[in-house]
Amino acid sequence: MVAVPAVVSQAYERVTAEFDKLSSTQKYAVGAVGGLASLYLVGSYLFKSDNTKPTTLQLTGGSIDSAKVKAEFDAYADSYGKGAGEGIVDRSKTVQLVDVFYSLVTDIYEWGWGQSFHFSPKLPGKDLRASEAAHEARIAALLRIRPGMKVLDCGCGVGGPMRTIAAVSGAHVTGITINQYQVDRAKHHNAKQGVAPLTDVVRGDFLNMPFKENTFDGAYAIEATCHAPKLEQVYGEIFRVLKPGSYFVSYEWVSTAKFDAKNAEHVRIIDEINFGNGLPEMRTYKEAEDAGQTVGFELVMSLDLATASVVAGPWYERLRMGKYTHAINHAMVSAVDAVGLAPKGLKDVHHMLVEVARSLIQGGETGVFTPMHLLLFRKPEAPASK
Structure with a gap:
């Protein structure tokens, strides 16, 4: 899954169709404006930080203390073997690692995907x-x-x-x-x-x-x-x-x-x-x-x-529809990470999700x-x- 603002997900098909008609220069201009607008919204909406329970969605480390997000992500990454097909090396740690994984990604999933963390075949005539x-x-x-x-x-x-x-x-x-x-x-x-x-x-x-x-x-x-x-x-x-x-x-x-x-x-x-x-x-x-x-x-x-x-559309179409927003969103997360408005390491988590989106699309396109x-x-x- 990848961070694509949930509030505009229903308009993706129309927006993407129009975006594809633009020249490279026009696409760059739209992306720049969108990125600046997103950065402004981040400071006022997504990354509010105070001592009260948030009323709006924040991008946090979930159950992980914000100061430990980067260390937990690094440990998560190191748990996977480097050999082809190896997966998690120590399977006895799987439950703990899954808990860490969902602390790291839950806010990003909600922000970018919505409240249902799954794929769905696109039905004809339905959003x-x-x-x-x-x-x-x-x-x-x-x-x-x-x-x-x-x-x-x-x-x-x-x-x-x-x-x-x-x-x-x-x-x-x-x-x-x-x-x-x-x-x-x-x-x-x-x-x-x-x-x-x-x-x-x-x-x-x-x-x-x-x-x-x-x-x-x-x-x-x-x-x-x-x-x-x-x-x-x-x-x-x-x-x-x-x-x-x-x-x-x-x-x-x-x-x-x-x-x-x-x-x-x-x-x-x-x-x-x-x-x-x-x-x-x-x-x-x-x-x-x-x-x-x-x-x-x-x-x-x-x-x-x-x-x-x-007749149902590809399950990975939603990922493909978001291809022009991935770079903008990652730049946005990187920016707030750089100025300390989000836990250190959140940028790495988001980068992982952007990268896996490409792999999921490839998995769907190849049919494997x-x-x-x-x-x-x-x-x-x-x-x-x-």
Whole structure:
């Protein structure tokens, strides 16, 4: 994901089309003016700093003390091996590293992407927000949930999908995330948007969840279980807390059948996606299917939504639409970093996200990666008592 102001995301298509018609000189002029305007807004809006709880979004280090942001980012970067396909070297530190990752990027994600930290296929005639909502509402339909049911959001982030799914289904959704800052943000948004009675958010490790067996009537994970050291661990926990006969939906980040481990370019793309998104490694879609079945789930559906429709636009189109704003935004973040209006190291975090945006686009264009392989699992009914 990359920082593109959320307030203008719905106008990207029109603006980008017009921008492409300009000459190089005109584009430079527009970029310069936009950059100056952005710098002015940063000082008055995004980087307010006082001792009171902010009422507007700030770009911070999340749960990390601002003085430690750079050191934490450097340690995060050093946790990845330098060899091709190596990923996180010490997988036992994955949970801690994911917590650090989301403290570093959550504000930037909200600022640039919105409250739903995921991709969505662009639907014909629909704007980005409508496409995003449809992608989330599909989950409620697949889970067969209704008012009075209890649903688990595994890796809920700041709760964008939770709010959509609770609203369209009437079910109560409990979200779990490893990051306390995201818990606080999700609760804030839930209350502000009027869905607090239908939601709850807890901090916890989805490899060892604080819920009893057979608690939930359904569960879902949106681009989240990819952070687990092993899929079997998180799938096994979800299986445990689901009631028999219930469904689990996951949108998985996986490599596709087009990925060739002997192709150096393919490996580079995947390695960069892993690093820029806090993933320990990249699994294949087949490995994800097998992991669910290994822990006891029945596989009901396996479908790559990135290629399932010939009329939906590419999932990475939103990244491509922002190509002219990436440099402006990074200059803006670099400037406020230089004058001390943002934590030292935030510039490095933003640079990482700008770079991984290119790799994600390449993953989509080559077809070697998808962030939305749909897996629908079912926990078998309990055996009838004799």
